[in-house]
Amino acid sequence: MPTSLFLQDTQKQLWILQRHVSAPKRLSKSRHRLHQLRVSLKHWRALLRLLRAVDPTFPYPEVNAPFKPVFAKAGALRCWQIHAGVLEKMPGASEDFWDFYQEYIRRNVRKARSAFRKTLRKTELPNWDDLEAEFRLSGKKCTKAALHAYFGTLREVIQHLVQVLEKRTSSHTLHELRKNLKEYAINRRYAMQYWKLDPGAPPEIPEDHANLDDLLGRWHDLAVAGAQLGNDLRNQDWPATIVADGNQLLKVWKKEARRLLQAVVLVLESAKSTQTA
Numbered sequence: 195m196p197t198s199l200f201l202q203d204t205q206k207q208l209w210i211l212q213r214h215v216s217a218p219k220r221l222s223k224s225r226h227r228l229h230q231l232r233v234s235l236k237h238w239r240a241l242l243r244l245l246r247a248v249d250p251t252f253p254y255p256e257v258n259a260p261f262k263p264v265f266a267k268a269g270a271l272r273c274w275q276i277h278a279g280v281l282e283k284m285p286g287a288s289e290d291f292w293d294f295y296q297e298y299i300r301r302n303v304r305k306a307r308s309a310f311r312k313t314l315r316k317t318e319l320p321n322w323d324d325l326e327a328e329f330r331l332s333g334k335k336c337t338k339a340a341l342h343a344y345f346g347t348l349r350e351v352i353q354h355l356v357q358v359l360e361k362r363t364s365s366h367t368l369h370e371l372r373k374n375l376k377e378y379a380i381n382r383r384y385a386m387q388y389w390k391l392d393p394g395a396p397p398e399i400p401e402d403h404a405n406l407d408d409l410l411g412r413w414h415d416l417a418v419a420g421a422q423l424g425n426d427l428r429n430q431d432w433p434a435t436i437v438a439d440g441n442q443l444l445k446v447w448k449k450e451a452r453r454l455l456q457a458v459v460l461v462l463e464s465a466k467s468t469q470t471a
Contacts, residue, residue, distance in 0.1 A: 197333045200388040204241070204329055205322045210234055215264060218314035222307045225275060228268060235265045240380040247347070248340040249332040257328065260319050267313040271306040273418055274299060280419035286446035291439035298426070333388075341385055345393035348378050352396040356462050363455050365417055372410045375399065400465040409461065413454040420447040 214221055214231045221227050238261065246254040278299045281287065287295070355371040358364065378396055385391045395401045426432075427440045 197330065200333045200336075201326065201330060203388070204333075205326070207234065207238055207241075208319070208322055208325070211238060211261070212319050215314050215317055215319055218311040221314065222271065222311050228272060228275075232265070232268050232272060235261060235268070236376065237380050239265070240377045241384060243377060244336075244344060244381045244384065245329070245332040247344040248337075249335040252332045253328060257320070257325065260317060263313050264317055267306070267310040271303070271310045273422065274303045274306050276415045277419045277422055278303070280415055280447070284416070284443075284447060284450065287443045288439045291436055291443060294432075294436055295423075295440070336389055338389070338391055341389060341391050342393065345378070345382070345385070348374060349393075349396050352378065353398060356398045356466075359459055359462065363452075363459060365451075365455070368410070368413065368455060368458060369417070372414060375403075375410075379403075398462060398466045400461065400468075406458065406461050409454055409458050413451060413458065416447055416451045416454065420444060420451055423447065 211231075211234055214227070214234065221231060239258065242252075242254055242258055245252045278296070281292065281295060281299065352371065352374050355367055355374065358367050359371065375396070382393055385393060395403075400406060423440060423444050427437055427444065432440070
C-alpha cells in the first residue's frame with residue numbers, strides 16, 4: 195500500500211531529525227552532520243508543502259513551526275562556514291585582509307554555533323503519535339490527479355522564473371528558481387517512490403541537471419558570502435586600509451557571481467533550444 199510505505203518513511207524521517215537535534219554539541223561542531231541536518235530539514239519541508247498542496251486541511255504552519263527555528267539557526271551557522279570556504283577558494287584578498295577577515299569569520303562561527311546549540315536545547319520536536327493521523331489523512335489524498343495538479347503548478351512557477359531570467363538576469367529570480375527546483379526534485383522522488391508517479395522534468399530544465407545544480411550551488415555560496423562581506427564593509431568600524439582591501443575583494447566576488455549567473459542562463463537557453471528542436 196502506497197500510504198503504508200509513505201507513513202513508514204515519514205516516521206523514519208522524523209526520527210532522524212529527532213536524533214540530530216538530541217545532540218546539539220556534536221552537531222554544531224561537525225560540518226558534515228550539520229549538512230545532513232539541513233538536507234533532512236529541506237526534504238521534510240518539501241514534503242510538508244506537497245501535503246499542503248494536495249490537502250488544504252493539512253495544518254502546515256502548526257506542523258512546520260517546531261522545525262523553523264532549527265532550520266534558521268542551522269542556516270546562519272552554515273552561512274558563516276560557507277563564507278570561510280569562499281574566502282579560502284577565491285583569490286583576490288590581500289594578506290592583511292585575509293588574516294583580518296578570517297579571524298572575524300571565526301568569531302562569528304563561534305557565536306552562530308553557540309546560538310544554534312541554545313536553540314536545539316530549547317527545541318521539542320513533535321512525536322510521531324502526534325502527527326500520524328494528519329499524515330495518514332493527507333497521504334490518502336495524494337491521488338494522481340492531485341499530484342499532477344501540484345507538479346503542474348510548480349512547473350508553471352519554474353517556467354515563469356526561467357522566462358524572467360532570459361529577459362533580465364536577477365539574483366532574486368535565480369534564488370527563487372533554485373528553491374523551486376529543489377522542491378520539485380525532492381517531491382518528484384517522493385511521488386515516484388510512494389505513488390508510482392513520475393511528473394517528468396520541469397520544462398526548459400535539462401533532464402541531466404547535475405551541471406546546473408553545481409552552477410547554482412556555486413553561485414549561491416558566492417552570493418551569500420558577497421552579501422555578508424558587503425554588509426560588513428558598510429556597517430563595521432574597520433580600519434580604512436581593511437575596508438579598501440575588502441572592497442577590492444568584493445569586486446572580484448561580484449564579477450564571479452555575475453559570470454556564474456550568466457552560465458546558468460546559458461545552460462537554460464541550451465536546454466530550451468534542445469527541447470524545442
